[in-house]
Amino acid sequence: MVSTDMQNSFTEENYLKIIHSLSGREGLEVSTNALAESTATRAASVTDMLRKLAEKGLIHYKKYQGVRLTDLGEKVAIKVIRKHRLWEVFLVEKLGFGWDEVHDIAEELEHIPSEVLVEKLDAFLGHPRFDPHGDPIPDSKGNLTEPDYLILTDVHISEKVLMMGVLDHAPAFLQYLDRSNITLGCIIEVKEINDYDKSAFVQINDAHTLFISLEVSKNLLVQRL
Amino acid sequence: MVSTDMQNSFTEENYLKIIHSLSGREGLEVSTNALAESTATRAASVTDMLRKLAEKGLIHYKKYQGVRLTDLGEKVAIKVIRKHRLWEVFLVEKLGFGWDEVHDIAEELEHIPSEVLVEKLDAFLGHPRFDPHGDPIPDSKGNLTEPDYLILTDVHISEKVLMMGVLDHAPAFLQYLDRSNITLGCIIEVKEINDYDKSAFVQINDAHTLFISLEVSKNLLVQRL
DNA sequence: ATATATTTTTAGGGTAATCTAAATTTTTTA
DNA sequence: TAAAAAATTTAGATTACCCTAAAAATATAT
Structure with a gap:
């Protein structure tokens, strides 16, 4: 070994x-x-x-x-990713940070070396499988299985999907999603797609509707219901 | 300013x-x-x-x-100390570390820069006033008031005192205290002091008794009842 | 009070991670 | 496929922090 x-x-x-x-x-x-x-x-x-x-x-x-x-190298990388994502869960779930605020802090915390710290943190958080952006958290053995999400651009009209994650982690994008009530776990139904610019008209949680640009659709990870 | x-x-x-x-x-x-x-x-x-x-x-x-x-410089130092002690509380109270295990990890965590992080951590922990070794935690304004504890060597025979902290933070010392059931908040009664080497016979929580050396007495911070 | 011992500083380097500018290799294009 | 463009590497420095050895300042002791 x-x-x-x-x-x-x-x-x-x-x-x-x-x-x-x-x-x-x-x-x-x-x-x-x-x-x-x-x-x-x-x-x-x-x-x-x-x-x-x-x-x-x-x-x-x-x-x-x-x-x-x-x-x-892969093992080391995955350990760092595991730590990053666990700390993000901690910051959001326990300390009450917004999902748009945690990246830079987790970027520092991910380099704290103690293995036992990571395992205790994982247990304290209840062994979460996903971080606040929907990214999967590698397990303690270093297994990282990327779920096969769709990108919203691949969803057809009148399909309903579950919002599972984001590709872009930029605060500005996440804040835009907050303002639009697009959160992890919400239901998105694609009502119309504009042929010209691929912007879409969507309904969130069978409630309010909004237009989103292709740029936004490209960064939303979803799953069929 | x-x-x-x-x-x-x-x-x-x-x-x-x-x-x-x-x-x-x-x-x-x-x-x-x-x-x-x-x-x-x-x-x-x-x-x-x-x-x-x-x-x-x-x-x-x-x-x-x-x-x-x-x-x-004092302000900066006190901020670092505040962070160190808050993280130690987190590690012991939330993650279940022993008080003998947290120093080195807190030594790393204390340098994570975010001010917001510290304040949210403080709130999450319920604004603790002391760390797991009995050291006072500076407040968010940077006020650090060292409580005027006695050292156990200053306690007279048949006095009862409250165990409030330790001067030596070495894991070996803390583990010795664990084995002797000497914990923060326990009651220590000095039964006898040996004139020759100042070793003492003490009673813990009105229950078990033990001999402690001068070296141990010198590192125990206590308060009169 | 002067010699000796101790403490502290200076001088001169080393390593990790970064940089700019120049050289080299690979890729693209005409 | 040869010239031009782009990507990558090498060469030579810089900064932060640390080192050893030697010099200088301070403290101690006779």
Whole structure:
């Protein structure tokens, strides 16, 4: 069994988490530039860090070829994601933060190292399966099963779906959803779709109706009833 | 009004916290060597950091003269202490950690920057006034009033006192107290004191009795009933 | 009061993570 | 497929924090 207990820095953990998220379910190669954008650093800095992560056996890296996580890197990334999402649940459920307010704080809390802390936090929260944005929380063994949500753009007219999550976590978007009474678990019925710009007329919880742009539809994760 | 919102690093915050604790209630000068010992670094490194903290207006520093916190430095230190103690309450009261297990984790959590987080955590915990070791928690305005506890060595024979806190936070000491059923709030009656080594025979909660060494007595904070 | 011991500071470096600018490799396009 | 464009890497610095060794200041002791 390979040890996952080595110490990774705050910065290394962030790279791993971002590589995980950018490489998606299929584990595609992630480019240096994409990482530079996501880490808000310069490509040259990314190259330096990639060499380091490769030396530690956390990524597969060949010059000019992009990177993928190794199994070890994946484990570390998933641990960080688990911590991030559990802390988000804590902040929303226990401390009363809004779902638009918790990202930056969880970004800090996710790097607190204690394993036993994570497990006790998980138990305290009642082993939640999803975070406040609908993202699945990896279990303590590191199993992360992404539910196969639809995007609202894939829903046909007069279908009713359950709102399950968001792709964009930006506060401005989440606040817009709050103002529109679109919350996790609400029922969305697509009443009309405008052919020209794909904006839609939807009904929320069989009650109020509103227009939403394609940009909004693209960022709403839903499930058929 | 002077801003206290500038960003201080993890390391800077630790120095301020340690200076606060070493300079005591009277705000005595703290020596470079004492700081080197408490920060587990070399005296030369301490000198570097002291120059930096002085430039930021956080400490009063004259070469070879030792340091004191400025009002600003005191404010920052007290904020860190507030966070540390609130997180310790959370870890013990909500997550079920023992009082001997929480120090290192709180040492990390205390540097999470959000002010809102601290205030919401404080409210969630019910505005506790003391941490799990009996140390007072500064209020949101930064007022820290150290209660005037006695040390058990100052208690006379046949006096009954209330156990209020510990001076030594070492896990080994706290575990010894657990095994001896000495907990915050228990009643301690001094039955006998050995003239030679000042070890004492005490009764806990009017129930079981035990011998404790001077070393133990020196680290128990108590209050007359 | 002067020599000795201790404490503290300075000088000169090292590492992690970042940067800019230049060089190199890969990709795209004509 | 060769030239141009884009992406990536290398080279050389910078900042924060830490180090060792040596110098300087202060404290102690005879």
